[in-house]
Amino acid sequence: MARLVMFHGRECPHCKKMMPLVDKLEQETPVRFERLEVWHDEKNADLMRSFREAIAPKCGQQLRVPTFLNTETKDAICGEVDFEKLKDWAQKQG
């Protein structure tokens, strides 16, 4: 199964809003996300920066949170999305 990462910020309201949707998705499907906080953990921040070329074109040319990333295919979505969109994206990742 692909490694799916959710980059998030502790004080980001969009991330806070997406967390219950990610929890729900994991309860309902085999999809699993690795939740990595980026403003209080430099290692996680460096990992997110290392995927800048993949993330930025999907996120207004910036590193924005929340970002959902498949670290193998480099496919990403970012921002607040509804449950169905997140589910569709995650299930397409294989």
Place this chain on the structure above:
Amino acid sequence: MKKRYWRCFVCNDIHYGIAPPELCPTCKVLNAYVEISAEEARKILGGGPDIALSKEDFRAAIERFTAGNEFEVNPDADKVALLLTGIYENEKNHGLKYCPCRLQTKDWEEDLKLVCPCHFTIHETYKGVKDGECWCGLFTRRK
């Protein structure tokens, strides 16, 4: 064109930009700015009064900033409180009031674009959007 430092020869206001202001905003003298080095600018600013800006002061400052604009501070008080906490955490841990909903790239010029308030009126989340917001949602189009 690169930004440079300028000093008003009358009142010592410091300006950082590609050109000096024609009129000094403090002493109102025309053509008063002379170019100076970054070191001189830092020494002048560094020797000035140590003016702190608490979270409450910053909140008041952004209210004043929005007063004459087409956008306002988000009426959602919980969202604003969380964002202000993040902005102040980032200033404490990373040096500037970086947006809690983006991440530093470690490129100085690039990261200045993340300092709150950022130039969000050109972003796709605001420009031409009826209920537009800045990326984090601290500022929202006035209804």
